Amino acid sequence: MKLRTIAFYLPQFHPIPENDNWYGKGYTEWVNVAQARPMFHGHYQPHIPADLGFYDLRYPEVRRLQSKMALSHGVSAFCYWTYWFGGGRRLLTMPMDEMLKDKEVKIPFCIGWANHSWEKKSWDPQGNGQLLMEQSYPGREDYRKFFETYLRAFRDERYFRVEGKPLVCVFQPLHGELREMLDTWRELAVKNGLEGFYFVGRDSGCRAREEILDIGFDAVYEDDVFNVHHECPRLKKALLLAERSLLKRPTVFSYEDAIRYMVKPYTEEENTIPLIAPNWDHTPRTGADTILLKDCEPKLFYRVCRMAMEAVKKKPEEKRLVFIKSWNEWGEGNHMEPDRRYGKGYLKALKKALEDQNGIL
Numbered sequence: 622m623k624l625r626t627i628a629f630y631l632p633q634f635h636p637i638p639e640n641d642n643w644y645g646k647g648y649t650e651w652v653n654v655a656q657a658r659p660m661f662h663g664h665y666q667p668h669i670p671a672d673l674g675f676y677d678l679r680y681p682e683v684r685r686l687q688s689k690m691a692l693s694h695g696v697s698a699f700c701y702w703t704y705w706f707g708g709g710r711r712l713l714t715m716p717m718d719e720m721l722k723d724k725e726v727k728i729p730f731c732i733g734w735a736n737h738s739w740e741k742k743s744w745d746p747q748g749n750g751q752l753l754m755e756q757s758y759p760g761r762e763d764y765r766k767f768f769e770t771y772l773r774a775f776r777d778e779r780y781f782r783v784e785g786k787p788l789v790c791v792f793q794p795l796h797g798e799l800r801e802m803l804d805t806w807r808e809l810a811v812k813n814g815l816e817g818f819y820f821v822g823r824d825s826g827c828r829a830r831e832e833i834l835d836i837g838f839d840a841v842y843e844d845d846v847f848n849v850h851h852e853c854p855r856l857k858k859a860l861l862l863a864e865r866s867l868l869k870r871p872t873v874f875s876y877e878d879a880i881r882y883m884v885k886p887y888t889e890e891e892n893t894i895p896l897i898a899p900n901w902d903h904t905p906r907t908g909a910d911t912i913l914l915k916d917c918e919p920k921l922f923y924r925v926c927r928m929a930m931e932a933v934k935k936k937p938e939e940k941r942l943v944f945i946k947s948w949n950e951w952g953e954g955n956h957m958e959p960d961r962r963y964g965k966g967y968l969k970a971l972k973k974a975l976e977d978q979n980g981i982l
Contacts, residue, residue, distance in 0.1 A: 622934055622979055624941045625697035626971070627781065627788075628948040628957060629733060632701055632716035635678040639712060643741065643753055650952045651675045657905035661870060663915070666904060668951060671959040678716045681723055687958075688728040691948065694968035695975040696957070698729040698781040699948060700790055705734060705767050707757035712739075721774060731781040732771060733790035736797065758797035764805040775815055783819040783839075784939045790842065794822025794833045803837040821894065826851055827887050834892060842894040842944045846901055847912055848882035849874045869909045876900070876917040880925040888932045895929040896944040897922075899967040902954025913954065919966030926974035934978075945971075 633650050640648045655675070657667040670676070672690070676683040691699065701720075704712045720726050739754040774780060775787045782788060789806075791799065803820055810817050822833040824841040826848060833841050850858065850872070861872045880897075888895035900917035926943075933941040947955050959965045 622930075622941070623938050624930060624933060624943065624975070624978070625781075626695060626943045626945055626975075627698045627700050627731065628691065628696050628945040629950070630699040630701050630730075630948045631950050632678065632713045634676060634949070635715060637712060637715075639754070649677075653905040654951045660904060660909060661873070664904075665915070665962065666902065666954070668902070668905075668954055668956070669961040670951065671961050671964055673958055681719065681725070684716065684720055684723065685725050687948070688726045690968065691957075692728050694965070694972040696728070696945070696948070696968075696971070698731060700731050700733045700781075700944075702735045702792075703732045703771070704739075704754075705736070705770075706738075706754055707759050707763055709763070709766055710754070711770070712754065717774070721777060727779070729779045729781040730774075730777075731788045731790070732774065733792060735792045737793055756796070758799075758802075761801055761805050764802045765809065767802075768806050768809045772813060775810075776813075783942070785816040786819040787815060788819045788821060790821045790823070791838070792823050794824075794836065794838055794841075795829060800836045824893075827885070827893070830887075830893065840892040840894055840940075842896050843885065843888055844896050844946065845883050845885060846879070846896070846898045846914075846946065848885070849879040850912055852882055865909060871904055871909050872912045873915050874912065876914040877921055879914050880921060880928070883925055884928040884932050886932075888929070889935065891936050891940055894942045894944055895932050896946055897925045897929050898946045898955060899957055899970075900954055903952075905952045905954065919963055919970040922967050923970035923974050926971055927978065930974060930978045 631650070636647050636649060644652070654667060659666050673683065673686060678684065701717045720730065736756055738752060738756045741751040741753055780787050807817055819840070820838045821840045821842055822838040823844050824830050824833055825844050827843065830841050853861070864870065865872050883897055884895045887893055899922045900914060902913040903911040904913060929943045933943060945957065948957050950956055957967050959968070
């Protein structure tokens, strides 16, 4: 069975002047990762990278190794988070710009527009919540500039496509009245020799799927990592929130419990793409004010991989897609890349799930 997996990719691990100004000279996400500490008995922190180490994305060797590692374990494409704030303002552009020049990076790719404002987040809560960069939506002319900035990427032979159309994800599809953006890009695609776009908007718990599709999106991806929390009765959720506030302790769920709710039956529908996560722990960025998943063992990730594969197996071949959150969100304790505790465990789990799935179909 042909099935394609797309892992979200954070292009952050290199210094930029803005982060130097906001956080200190040479800052990258690795600072938060290395400073994280356990917040309760048995809390797995810090997550220390293994095979690739505390890498710097300015080096092409890193991007090439990531590509080889991902492809050899069944990741079909990286979805590069893209930060276009409006008015031509964009950040963290270097890794993708350099990848486009480097044909030794073989893995297909697409872009995901992370259309949200940036706020300060770090292990040290002082100053957290400060607005650093505001997202804006200036309108059609700005959308045209956005398109033209990434046209080279859309034309690249490695760009990930669905039915011949470049796939583009949008993190907040209901922000900014995006129908104009979708229409503008589709018009420009035709004028520039592309077959159109396959737009995918983020949803959670099927709460806004119909509204997202009505705007003009082709599909949604279901980001249900915390459905285990959503399934709790209201009273329990209130108690958990009070506990977090009073005891300064994050809300903790077992990963084994969480994956029961991560792939819902509605992801079997053609326009709804399942998303799976190998792990999640946001404490390096936000301390106790978060939800985390504990005991995220690779054997359990194998189980949720199989669940997602079962959900998409009856779809048309081009639409048998599974999103993975994420390849390298180390500051969120959310990564496929090897760490010191589990090594390549998550990658091996994905590869085995794909092999086993193909073996029974």
